[in-house]
Amino acid sequence: MSSAFADRPRGRDGGGTLPSSPSVFIALGSNLGDSEAILEEAFARLATLSDHPLLRSSLHRTEPVDCPPGSPPFLNAAAGLVPSAGLTPEGLLALLQGWEREAGRRPKVVLNEARPLDLDIIAFGTEVRNTPLLTIPHPRATRRRFVLAPLAEIAPGLVLPGERRTVGEILRAWTQDAGAV
Numbered sequence: 355m356s357s358a359f360a361d362r363p364r365g366r367d368g369g370g371t372l373p374s375s376p377s378v379f380i381a382l383g384s385n386l387g388d389s390e391a392i393l394e395e396a397f398a399r400l401a402t403l404s405d406h407p408l409l410r411s412s413l414h415r416t417e418p419v420d421c422p423p424g425s426p427p428f429l430n431a432a433a434g435l436v437p438s439a440g441l442t443p444e445g446l447l448a449l450l451q452g453w454e455r456e457a458g459r460r461p462k463v464v465l466n467e468a469r470p471l472d473l474d475i476i477a478f479g480t481e482v483r484n485t486p487l488l489t490i491p492h493p494r495a496t497r498r499r500f501v502l503a504p505l506a507e508i509a510p511g512l513v514l515p516g517e518r519r520t521v522g523e524i525l526r527a528w529t530q531d532a533g534a535v
Contacts, residue, residue, distance in 0.1 A: 377479060381501045382431045383472040389429040392457055392471050399453055404435035411504035425468050432504035443478040447488050482515050491515050496524050
């Protein structure tokens with residue numbers, strides 16, 4: 355079985371590695387409340403789902419993209435984990451959505467409105483889903499710098515299912531072309 359990585363993912367300190375299969379990558383975001391504390395809590399909860407130490411990016415302050423006018427800036431990050439036995443993409447989605455609600459996220463009234471916590475499954479190993487509830491890999495991950503930059507920090511060699519280039523290569527091309535948001 356071929357590896358999904360051109361090189362091994364790294365933690366923020368350059369240490370620690372994750373086995374290449376299966377690996378789960380989550381994008382984290384917050385732009386309401388104490389975003390830093392909310393993301394720290396999300397990292398702690400994600401760590402409980404991993405059979406190996408959690409990989410986590412630094413926090414990236416970003417301007418809102420495709421959000422209502424006047425939306426506050428986001429803190430964005432990425433996490434990588436090896437899922438505990440029996441955790442499915444659908445089971446993970448249910449947990450993440452529950453955590454979002456616990457953090458104060460309300461049902462959407464306006465597309466991309468401000469929210470205390472946003473957790474998106476970017477990839478779940480080599481799994482591919484396209485259902486009304488879940489699409490993985492995340493369909494816009496490779497077109498959004500606020501996802502790519504934190505993800506490339508922890509897994510620059512990650513090749514998402516359906517892609518030919520690594521996350522690091524996509525980010526470099528994006529930066530050169532300035533074609534994604």
